[in-house]
Amino acid sequence: MVGFEMNDRRKIGIGLTGFGVLFTFLGIIFFFDKGLLAMGNILFVAGVMLTIGMKSTVSFFLKPRNYKGSILFGAGFCLVIFGWAVVGMIIEAYGFILLFSGFWPTVVVFLYRVPVLGRLLQQPFLMSFFDRFTRTERRVPV
Known part of the structure; x- marks a missing residue:
């Protein structure tokens, strides 16, 4: 696959990923609602699969x-689906970070290159917070 061509499958995948993040956020806001969290997880994983393809995923x-992150993410995903929302989200979040x-x-x-948001983040x-993550990447000329 050469480049990142934006076809309809990828557009739908990005939309599903966005809805997955939204549902997960709403599930956390509504005191770890099992249904919203499960729906958010399913939409997020389906969106990633559509965006980058099944083989790449x-x-x-x-x-x-x-391996460690995948196992923790999958275990958290299963725990959320089976009703242990708080414990599942903690394990899943750690796996996601890994x-x-x-x-x-x-x-x-x-994010630094997004017009309005970039100016806000350059405070x-x-x-100083974000520079911990981008020590060498910010110095590369574009």
């Missing part, structure tokens, strides 16, 4: 360096 979760910690520098650099107190 499976290979990402099954990489040897991602799985996606390599993407934080890219996300922070992207000194926030930059």
Whole structure:
């Protein structure tokens, strides 16, 4: 796959991922509502699969360096589905952090380039926080 071509499948995947994050957020706001959290998890995973493809998703979760994060994310996912929402979300959040910690520098650099949000994030107190994640990535010329 060369580049990141935006076709209809990827657009739907990004939408499902966004709805998954929204439902998860609402589930947490509404005191760990099991239904909203389960729906958010299912939509998030389905959205990731549609966005990057089934083969890439499976290979990402099954990489040897991602085993611990994948197992914790999957265990938390199952616990949320079976009704242990608080414990499941704690385990799932830790697995999510382990799985996606390599993407934080890219996300922070992207957020710095968003027109309005970038100016807000470039405040000194926030930059010192975000610079921990992007020590070398911010110095690369574009």
